[in-house]
Amino acid sequence: MKVAVEGCCHGELDNIYAHIADLESKNEYKVDLLLICGDFQAVRNWRDLQCMAVPDKYKQLQTFYKYYTGEKKAPILTIVIGGNHEASNYMWELYHGGWLxxxxxxLGHAGCVQVNGIRIAGASGIFKGYNFSRGMWLTGYFETMPYDKEAIRSIYHIREFNVRKLSLLSSPQIFLSHDWPVTIDQHGDYRTLIRQKSHFRQEINSGTLGSPPLMGLLRTLKPEWWFSAHLHVRFEATVVHGDPEGNADTQPTSAAPPKVANPDEIAIDDDEFDGDTASAPTVTSSDAQTASSSTKAADNPDEIKLDDEEEDVAPQPEAQPPPSITRFLALDKCLPRRKFLEVIDISPDSPTLSSPPNAPPTLSFDPEWLAILRAFDPWFSLTREQRPFPDESEAREMVNREMAWVEQHLLRAKPQDQNDHSPMFPVSDIQQFVMTAPGPGSEGADKFKQPPLYPNPQTDAFCKMLEIPNRITGTV
Structure with a gap:
């Protein structure tokens, strides 16, 4: 499959689809799937803009509403995650995922789906330590509408609840995040990165650029590809797993110097709630919710290595299979002359899971993720306090039990074994797009007021499928 990957969208759907069409014409290929790594801005009308954490000068309708109202239709199957500049009220309606x-x-605040046999997982939002955990206490989703000054920002802060669930997945092929995993810069050309973005220097030197929980997930899940956005620059890296010396990547323990402003970021003048990431506490657990304890320096590309030096050392052990790698790619925001989109050829890990050649892309539920959602639903907290999670071994036993339920009640045919994640359950069997809010032009005197929370039939149908409460609207 030809997969187009986009960095920050910022509502520029018309320009993104036009750019892909131009690439298709020039290169004589067809893009099958588009992945967007956050700041998507699914703004349906002016009232949705009041739920977006940006200064008023950035509150523009942009182009998404045309696709929402049916004026236009997305020409490519598009999968998106949320960032830190979103109409968070609409994404909360579809907490578990659904058609925007x-x-x-x-993809939801966290999720995993399949497209023609390719497993795609992702996490929405950004990391802020004080809303990930508060000392010994974990944080739930306490925000309610209308959002106050704190909630309009905290609603997009990733919670440990979602990281725990994602850590239980068997390896997805692709992972999407808005934030970068912490210290990912050490696995690529960070010197060029500093030359391009000098304001990153202090965080790179202190090992605090990025999200600690995401590096934990990268090390745990070991996806083939990891795509990110947020920092408005193109950056490549390669993470090698199974280091024979047992080295891993984390931030150093030294405190970070004062943070320098990012000239490309949308500055929020009164954003005292989004404190410096560097000061956030690091959470550790056996589930690898965070990065581990030391930062690995980049290899020296100029070092001269002599094969015949092996004669003077002890015999080498038997050759081991090559370690797995994760290829990381971050992309810029959609602007002229910026590196905001890349087209990559990706095939399913296993040919037995792929769809027939030239088959149109089919979006399917991932059975393992459905089992994880059922297992962890009792821990879905709608208050500031989060009850403690089960340990990893207990959690995996819970997921195994729920996997049996998913196979019995939802799948059309039982998989051959536990690792068979065949795309056999199309999303369209359960979820169909429904307009829940009006398009622009109907706001009247309420144009600059936050809207009510609209119940979304897709979330209701999803919860009924899994036989779990719809906690978004408080219905069973």
Missing amino acids: APNIYF
Whole structure:
């Protein structure tokens, strides 16, 4: 499959689809799937803009509403995650995932789906330590509408609840995040990165650029590809897993110097709630919710290595299979002359899971993720306090039990074994797009007021499928 990957969208859907069409014409290929790594801005009308944490000068409708109202239709199956500049009220409606518009699917605050046998997982939002955990206490989703000054920002802060669930997945092929995993810069050309973005220097030198929980997930899940956005620059890295010396990547323990402003970021003048990431506490657990304890320096590309030096050392052990790697790619925001989109050829890990050649892309539920959601639903907290999670061994036993339920009640045919994640359960069997809010032009005197929370039939149908409460609207 030809997969187009986009960095920050910022509502520029018309320009993104036009750019892909231009690439298709020039290169004589067809893009099958588009992945967007956050700041998507699914703004349906002016009232949705009041739920977006940006200064007023950035509150523009942009182009998503055309796809929402049916004026246009996305020409490519598009999967998106959320960032830190979103109409968070709409994404909360679809907390578990759903169609934002025809052919545009939101992966949810955390999620995993399949497209023609390729497993795609992702996490929405950004990391802020004080809303990930508060000392000994974990944080739930306490925000309610209308959002106050704190909630309009905290609603997009990733919670440990979602990281725990994602850590239980068997390896997805692709992972999407808005934040970068912490210290990912050490696995690529960080010197060039500093030359391009000098304001990153202090965080790179202190090992605090990025999200600690995401590096924990990268090390745990070992996906083939990891795509990110947020920092408005293109950056490549390669993480090698199974280091024979047991080295791993984390931030140093030294405190970070004062943070320098990012000239490309959307500055929020009164954003005292989004404190410096560097000061956030690091959470550790056997589930690898965070990065481990030391930062690995980049290899020296100029070092001269002599093969015949092996004669003077002890015999080498038997050759081991090559370690797995994760290829990381971050992309810029959609602007002229910026590196905001890349097209990559990706095939399913296993040929037995792939769809027939030239088959149109089919979005399917991932059975393992459905089992994880059922297992962890009792821990879904809608208050500031989060009850403690089960340990990893107990959690995996819970997921195994729920996997049996998913196979019995939802799948059309039982998989051959536990690792068979065949795309056999199309999302469209359960979820169909429905307009829940009006398009622009109907706001009247309420144009600059936050809207009510609209119940979304897709979330209701999803919860009924899994036989779990719809905690978003408080219905069973």
